[in-house]
Amino acid sequence: MSEESPMNRGWGSEAAPKTGWLRRTWETIIQSQALVLLLFLIIISTIIWLISPRFLEVGNLAVVTRQTSFIALVSLGQMLCLIAGVIDLSVGTTAGFAGICAALLMHNTTMNPYLAMACGLLVGATVGLVNGLLVTRVKLNPFITTLSMSFIISGLILVVTGGWAIPNLPESIQWLGKDSVGSVPVPTIVTLIVAVILAFVLNRTFIGRHIYAIGGNKDAALIVGIQVNRLTTLVYILSGTLSALAGVLMLARLASGQPTVGDTWLLPSFAAPILGGAALNGGAGSVLGTLVGALLMTVIQNAIVMTGMTVYWENVVIGLVLVAAIVLDRVRTAKRG
Amino acid sequence: MTTAPTPLAGQSAAQDDAVALHADQVTKVFPGTVALDHVDFNVYRGKVNALIGENGAGKSTLMKIMAGVERPTGGELLLDGKPIQLRSPLHAEQLGIGIIYQEMNLCPNLSVAENIYLGRELAPTGLVVDKKAQRTQTRALMQRLEHAIDPDTLVSDLRIGQQQIVEIAKALAQDVRILIMDEPTSALSASEVEVLFKVIADLKAHGVSIIYISHKLEEITQISDYVTVLRDGRLVAEARNADIDVPWIIEKMVGKNPANLFHKGHTEVGGEILRVEEITLPRLGGGFAVDHVSLTLRRGEVVGIYGLMGAGRSELFECLAGVHPDAGGQVFLEGKLLPAGNVSGRISEGIVLVPEDRQREGLVQSLSVAHNVLLASLRNYFNGLFLAPRKEQTAVTEMIKGLTIKVADPGQIITSLSGGNQQKVVVAKGLLTSPKILLLDEPSRGIDVAAKSEIFAIMERLAAQGFGVLFISSELKEVMAMSDRILVMSKGKITGEFLREEATEEALVAASAIGHGAAENGSKLATAATHEIITA
Numbered sequence: 001m002s003e004e005s006p007m008n009r010g011w012g013s014e015a016a017p018k019t020g021w022l023r024r025t026w027e028t029i030i031q032s033q034a035l036v037l038l039l040f041l042i043i044i045s046t047i048i049w050l051i052s053p054r055f056l057e058v059g060n061l062a063v064v065t066r067q068t069s070f071i072a073l074v075s076l077g078q079m080l081c082l083i084a085g086v087i088d089l090s091v092g093t094t095a096g097f098a099g100i101c102a103a104l105l106m107h108n109t110t111m112n113p114y115l116a117m118a119c120g121l122l123v124g125a126t127v128g129l130v131n132g133l134l135v136t137r138v139k140l141n142p143f144i145t146t147l148s149m150s151f152i153i154s155g156l157i158l159v160v161t162g163g164w165a166i167p168n169l170p171e172s173i174q175w176l177g178k179d180s181v182g183s184v185p186v187p188t189i190v191t192l193i194v195a196v197i198l199a200f201v202l203n204r205t206f207i208g209r210h211i212y213a214i215g216g217n218k219d220a221a222l223i224v225g226i227q228v229n230r231l232t233t234l235v236y237i238l239s240g241t242l243s244a245l246a247g248v249l250m251l252a253r254l255a256s257g258q259p260t261v262g263d264t265w266l267l268p269s270f271a272a273p274i275l276g277g278a279a280l281n282g283g284a285g286s287v288l289g290t291l292v293g294a295l296l297m298t299v300i301q302n303a304i305v306m307t308g309m310t311v312y313w314e315n316v317v318i319g320l321v322l323v324a325a326i327v328l329d330r331v332r333t334a335k336r337g
Numbered sequence: 338m339t340t341a342p343t344p345l346a347g348q349s350a351a352q353d354d355a356v357a358l359h360a361d362q363v364t365k366v367f368p369g370t371v372a373l374d375h376v377d378f379n380v381y382r383g384k385v386n387a388l389i390g391e392n393g394a395g396k397s398t399l400m401k402i403m404a405g406v407e408r409p410t411g412g413e414l415l416l417d418g419k420p421i422q423l424r425s426p427l428h429a430e431q432l433g434i435g436i437i438y439q440e441m442n443l444c445p446n447l448s449v450a451e452n453i454y455l456g457r458e459l460a461p462t463g464l465v466v467d468k469k470a471q472r473t474q475t476r477a478l479m480q481r482l483e484h485a486i487d488p489d490t491l492v493s494d495l496r497i498g499q500q501q502i503v504e505i506a507k508a509l510a511q512d513v514r515i516l517i518m519d520e521p522t523s524a525l526s527a528s529e530v531e532v533l534f535k536v537i538a539d540l541k542a543h544g545v546s547i548i549y550i551s552h553k554l555e556e557i558t559q560i561s562d563y564v565t566v567l568r569d570g571r572l573v574a575e576a577r578n579a580d581i582d583v584p585w586i587i588e589k590m591v592g593k594n595p596a597n598l599f600h601k602g603h604t605e606v607g608g609e610i611l612r613v614e615e616i617t618l619p620r621l622g623g624g625f626a627v628d629h630v631s632l633t634l635r636r637g638e639v640v641g642i643y644g645l646m647g648a649g650r651s652e653l654f655e656c657l658a659g660v661h662p663d664a665g666g667q668v669f670l671e672g673k674l675l676p677a678g679n680v681s682g683r684i685s686e687g688i689v690l691v692p693e694d695r696q697r698e699g700l701v702q703s704l705s706v707a708h709n710v711l712l713a714s715l716r717n718y719f720n721g722l723f724l725a726p727r728k729e730q731t732a733v734t735e736m737i738k739g740l741t742i743k744v745a746d747p748g749q750i751i752t753s754l755s756g757g758n759q760q761k762v763v764v765a766k767g768l769l770t771s772p773k774i775l776l777l778d779e780p781s782r783g784i785d786v787a788a789k790s791e792i793f794a795i796m797e798r799l800a801a802q803g804f805g806v807l808f809i810s811s812e813l814k815e816v817m818a819m820s821d822r823i824l825v826m827s828k829g830k831i832t833g834e835f836l837r838e839e840a841t842e843e844a845l846v847a848a849s850a851i852g853h854g855a856a857e858n859g860s861k862l863a864t865a866a867t868h869e870i871i872t873a
Binding site for chain 2: 204205206207210212213215217219220221223224225226279282283284
């Protein structure tokens with residue numbers, strides 16, 4: 001039917017874009033948080049490179065991408081939670097705990113080290129399962145529940161390690177953390193594989209669309225028969241598992257079980273997805289955006305080192321970036337509302 | 338009721354039509370109330386079965402039982418004569434019973450196509466969603482509904498009326514045999530209603546049975562084949578639409594003669610209280626949402642503003658209430674020019690807005706009736722630093738009595754009230770700010786006839802007390818019954834002004850279509866030949 005027929009009068013026809021695909025593509029680009037962020041990243045990188053040319057050396061870039069992969073994995077878990085309209089404050093400690101559990105198994109038993117790492121992932125999944133059940137079945141508030149869980153786990157880490165590192169881990173696992181394929185570090189490759197799978201699940205499968213639906217309007221999701229509780233629990237399990245994966249890779253990299261691993265990962269886990277377009281009140285978020293967000297966080301950390309600032313600035317800067325991310329979220333919500 | 342009950346279906350009303358779904362002596366008891374008391378309800382195959390009743394009459398409970406949301410305490414449902422027990426909405430859907438909810442059940446963050454296929458994605462391989470097929474089929478559905486909504490548009494970018502269309506498309510996408518429509522037209526413009534009615538006719542032709550719930554009685558007599566009236570959880574009457582008329586329905590609904598149910602009496606109109614000059618509000622992406630509007634309002638006058646959805650009526654009110662700081666133009670209250678202000682400034686000057694969307698803008702859902710009433714005027718109830726509970730209580734009690742708000746206790750949570758009473762709370766909240774001008778945006782939307790007439794009585798009384806009252810309504814009959822003067826808006830401009838005596842439905846409708854390229858006849862009458870008028 002013609003654009004001007006009576007049925008289209010009023011807001012419908014006016015809301016529709018009046019120009020062709022060029023305008024539409026441009027709007028998509030503008031609206032795509034990931035691409036805007038990427039542009040920002042390039043600008044920041046250029047500035048850092050001007051101050052310290054070593055920044056763009058292959059060696060340093062490998063350091064940055066390796067470092068990014070840990071933050072990115074944890075952030076992807078957090079992103080899933082944010083999309084579904086919940087949060088997970090235990091991602092950092094779960095990562096640490098999974099690493100410690102795997103380390104203990106390697107240190108105290110003759111278990112195959114890879115199996116021990118798998119057990120670490122299982123620990124992460126279990127933490128997620130408990131979080132999920134508490135939130136969906138017992139109907140507890142996600143914030144307090146996962147915060148408590150975080151405390152419990154960090155306490156457990158101290159209980160089992162006494163605060164000491166677990167040394168003498170098998171050398172056979174170290175390639176997972178330290179080696180590179182060409183000049184791409186293994187953890188980066190693992191992260192990219194995970195990211196591709198996640199992106200596929202989120203965008204192309206009904207499970208992914210349902211997770212977005214839950215975050216967008218839980219009641220609407222319930223009414224069409226989506227298993228809201230089950231999917232939310234699944235999201236927590238994935239968040240726990242992805243955090244555990246980060247923890248276990250870190251274990252391989254450090255070749256010892258450090259009780260402090262993951263301590264500083266919580267704030268970046270929010271900053272990365274929100275910078276990348278995730279909404280604090282649920283229903284939005286993208287894998288690409290989260291990856292770029294995580295990269296940006298790491299680049300900023302790296303810049304502090306490269307430009308010779310004292311590392312004590314790190315927390316200040318990360319806090320500021322998170323505030324900036326929330327302001328961005330606020331602006332987006334206001335625009336939408 | 339003193340008259341003998343109308344003969345019930347099965348006995349005489351409908352021998353020739355088959356019953357697709359039958360509610361047999363259905364009872365639903367909630368703690369403290371009996372929502373449904375042994376109700377029989379017939380859904381005739383391929384017919385539009387209207388279900389009518391005031392809010393609280395039990396029609397939404399009955400609807401929820403038929404949609405599988407609630408389970409009956411007693412009685413049963415018979416689908417094609419066989420008893421069924423619905424376990425969930427999904428189960429009802431599997432049996433071919435679909436529902437279009439009144440409140441929007443869409444995910445704002447998903448696209449139109451994704452919403453339509455939410456929970457039943459087209460996934461040939463079982464996991465991967467075939468987005469292309471969903472898009473194509475959505476486009477086909479939209480064509481059927483005569484709407485050019487792009488399947489990829491995010492629902493959050495749609496207007497309420499368009500969202501309603503998506504809700505309808507969502508139901509059409511399923512293969513339903515029985516379709517429950519809960520106030521499907523409450524957010525639609527007249528022309529959109531016409532399209533909906535065409536779709537309903539089409540569904541009927543395909544043997545789909547429609548359960549149609551609406552407060553708009555004219556609509557019901559126009560579209561339905563059978564009419565069932567509930568009151569206080571009981572079945573009052575079932576009849577063929579052909580045998581009845583609007584007064585009959587109202588009588589059954591409220592149990593009294595509806596003559597003069599709402600009709601504004603004569604009030605003394607005083608001097609000018611409000612003058613508005615050249616109000617403009619630019620619209621995002623060019624043009625004006627409110628396009629150089631000027632108007633005056635006199636003391637004791639009730640002025641109704643009629644127009645189609647999107648005509649700029651709500652936006653005009655928002656400008657007057659100080660919601661849009663970027664609005665242009667001048668507002669004179671009692672001859673005094675008001676500074677371009679914000680909302681609290683305008684409230685303290687005496688202009689108060691009762692918004693259209695009660696749920697979202699009018700009430701704080703988590704608070705009690707009393708707290709909601711006091712919300713806008715809290716500053717009047719401070720004793721120095723602290724709130725003065727006794728002063729609060731007096732004010733709340735007076736309002737509850739004055740507006741006859743039906744509550745057991747002012748501490749009751751707001752959501753436990755019926756729509757009409759919630760609306761009165763919103764009005765009460767506005768009145769406590771001691772306004773001079775009252776702006777009511779669709780004050781009667783979604784509330785039943787009796788509550789409507791009470792709201793109108795309140796408006797009339799306020800006018801008599803010397804307030805200036807401006808109200809928006811999309812219902813012709815209401816505007817004509819309630820206003821001393823009627824303004825018609827279209828495309829952001831005032832396109833018509835009528836005194837009550839000289840206003841006719843035709844004139845109002847014609848004025849509301851000005852600027853749309855042709856003199857569209859947007860009347861709800863089925864005879865209007867809208868589709869023949871295509872603009873050049």
